[in-house]
Amino acid sequence: MARIVIVGAGISGLTAALEASASPHEVVLLEGSPQIGGKLRLATIAGHQVDVGAESMLARRPEALELLADLDVEPVHPAAVSASIWTRDALRPMPKGTMLGVPADASDLESLLNPAELERARDERVVEVTGDLSVGDLVESALGPAVVDRLVEPLLGGVYAGHARRLSAAAAAPALLTAARHERPLTEAARSAMANASTSGAPRPVFASLRGGVGSLPKHLVRLLLDRGVTVRTGATARELVRTAGRWQVTVGETRAPEHINADAVILATPARATSRLLSAASPDAANALAEIGYASMGIVTYAFRRTESDVFTGSSGFLVPPIDERRIKASTFSSSKWPWLADTAPDLTFVRVSIGRHHEEADLQKSDAELAAAGMSDLRAALGDVPRPVAAHVQRWGGALPQYAVGHLDRIAGVRAGLTSLPGLEVAGAAYEGVGIPACIGTGRKAAGAVLTHLADR
Ligand SMILES: Cc1cc2nc3c(=O)[nH]c(=O)nc-3n(C[C@H](O)[C@H](O)[C@H](O)COP(=O)(O)OP(=O)(O)OC[C@H]3O[C@@H](n4cnc5c(N)ncnc54)[C@H](O)[C@@H]3O)c2cc1C
Known part of the structure; x- marks a missing residue:
């Protein structure tokens, strides 16, 4: 042995x-x-165990679901609620069916782009590439800078806490790079990905977790x-x-x-x-x-609100924030709306979290817990209007959180x-x-x- x-x-x-x-x-x-557990972690907030690290697993790949099956644990899936992008001072519906922010049809971006930006996106250019380049440079050459700034950035920020114009297309957006290498429009790659998804049987949930959270x-x-x-x-x-x-x-x-x-x-x-x-x-x-x-560091602030005062968080899973809008938070997840198991477990409370910090923007994380919690609340109020006082707030710092x-x-x-x-x-x-x-x-x-x-x- x-x-x-x-x-x-x-x-x-x-x-x-x-x-x-x-x-x-x-x-x-x-x-x-x-x-x-590393980046999978629970903390007790207002008497309930809540994810303060990773909170969701991609179910379009088999590995996480296979692991749950090996452990004899039932997967749970997010509620069918929509997400938004908080940009240009308003919450705007997240365009559906984009491939890392690249739409199947540029018109899908009407809610996010101004007329000139939309015109540029419609005038898609086929990009000539040889080696690797950044996702941002690839998409910008094809569809213009606004698509990167308003959509690709917040989506990549959510995954890597990184910057679209630094992250590798070969590693982070291989399907888009392959399309460019074959001199095909990026929107065509997004269209075929969507067509494949819709012809491969009954729609499958994109994300999964388990009762108790990913941290369990x-x-x-x-x-x-x-x-x-x-x-x-x-x-x-x-x-x-x-x-x-x-x-x-x-x-x-x-x-x-x-x-x-x-x-x-x-x-x-x-x-x-x-x-x-x-x-x-x-x-x-x-x-x-x-x-x-390199590694990006970040902080997660999780708030517990009284359910009776939390209508503002219902019907949405949260929103992403493009860095161009210069807010302090980069995303917010309305956890109790997104995960029915959590709403059932803590029926009197609504959990909401915000994330702060991108690669090379660690200054915000030097602040005290109280300052981070206040900064998150201030952005939530700016985005949503009337947000009640939380009954609890928890700050989890993740130094060296995500590889770039x-x-x-x-x-x-x-x-x-x-x-x-x-x-x-x-x-x-x-x-x-x-x-x-x-x-x-x-x-x-x-x-x-x-x-x-x-x-x-x-x-
Ligand atoms: C806040 C946050 C939210 C995220 N959300 C999601 C999400 O929703 N969905 C998703 O899919 N991914 C998410 N991720 C990414 C994902 O969680 C991580 O990439 C993944 O969990 C990393 O797992 P790992 O085992 O590779 O590394 P880690 O989780 O970093 O584990 C490495 C372990 O090694 C230990 N270690 C380090 N050095 C030593 C040593 N010398 N000796 C012994 N032990 C050592 C560390 O203490 C740690 O426990 C998120 C990441 C963060 C930070």
């Missing part, structure tokens, strides 16, 4: 551990912080891991990784009292910077490539993976690689575990 050590107990490491635990090998999961997923995972005999340790920060005679040694604990854990295989499911540090001896090239990946897939990201990751090919038994997983969303992270965790198990079987 071999020993597999997995470092990092976010969703990527937890999934890798689950996959590895189906083998006869010993599995040890090391988490540096006091709690399991780690608890279900840990329960199963412990049942399967996996050792799960918190407060165990991996500080060093070295190769020793064909095996690996992971060092945890304080420098004065280090603990060395031997392993036949290791999966690093940590954010890029931590992974870079751990790889510095074994693979300096991979470590350097990972060190180039800058132009050239795919080459950078190919470099990381190439650097690891000469190190059998060592794999990486996590949000830094092939997608920041939970399903993509699950995918990397499974892939890493599969590679490690194949390596151990081949020895």
Whole structure:
């Protein structure tokens, strides 16, 4: 029996551990912080457990739903309520069926663009591209800057807390880049994506969660891991990784009292910077490539309002805010309207959250909790008008929240993976690689575990 050590107990490491635990090998999961789950987290607000990290999982990809099925947990889906964009001082309906902000038909953007901007969008140009470029530059060349500023920016801001004119089209909008490479209009790519979605049987929900919230997923995972005999340790920060005679040694604990854990295989499911540090001896090239990946920090303020006073939040799942409008919040989710399970669990309350902070805009996060909560309320009032006083407010700060897939990201990751090919038994997983969303992270965790198990079987 071999020993597999997995470092990092976010969703990527937890999934890798689950996959590895189906083998006869010993599995040890090391988490540096006091709690399991990474960016999946619950907090108690006004007496109820509420998501203060990720709150929704893409259901158009299979991984999250498959994981729920493995855990014997029923998925739940958001209510069919609409979302808006808060721009030009008004809440405007979110155009339906765009592909990352690129509409099937430019006329779908009438609610967001002024007549000149709309005319430019209608006059779509086919973009000539060779290598990678930013999503913003690609869409701007095709449809004009306003489509980027009013729609692509807030949508990408919601996923990456990043900037459309810096994020890689190859990594963040591959279908749009492929269309451009084939000299096809981007709107045509959006049209065919929509046509595919409507001909592939009954409409399926786009997003999913579980009763108790996405933040309750780690608890279900840990329960199963412990049942399967996996050792799960918190407060165990991996500080060093070295190769020793064909095996690996992971060092945890304080420098004065280090603990060395031997392993036949290791999966690093940590954010890029931590992974870079751990790889510095074994693979300096991979470590350097990972060190180039920037991270956006952000804060989530969650408010609880009395349900009887919360009509203003009904019938909508919330809104996104383009950076061009220079507000402090970048989005608001009306959680109790979006998730019926939450409304049922806390019938007297309405939970609403706002997110603050994009890449390189960390100054807002220097403010105190009270100031952040007040800033969020001030924007909610500006957007919605009469908003009652909350009965509770909770601030969750996420330093190093989301990796930025800058132009050239795919080459950078190919470099990381190439650097690891000469190190059998060592794999990486996590949000830094092939997608920041939970399903993509699950995918990397499974892939890493599969590679490690194949390596151990081949020895
Ligand atoms: C506020 C917020 C909202 C989000 N909303 C959504 C959403 O609604 N839907 C969605 O799909 N995605 C969302 N995301 C993105 C998604 O949640 C993350 O990309 C994903 O959860 C990352 O998982 P991970 O396991 O790769 O990394 P992490 O969750 O970062 O886990 C890594 C773990 O490694 C640990 N660690 C780090 N260094 C060490 C070390 N040296 N030794 C031991 N342990 C270490 C960390 O403590 C952490 O627990 C959101 C992200 C944030 C921040």
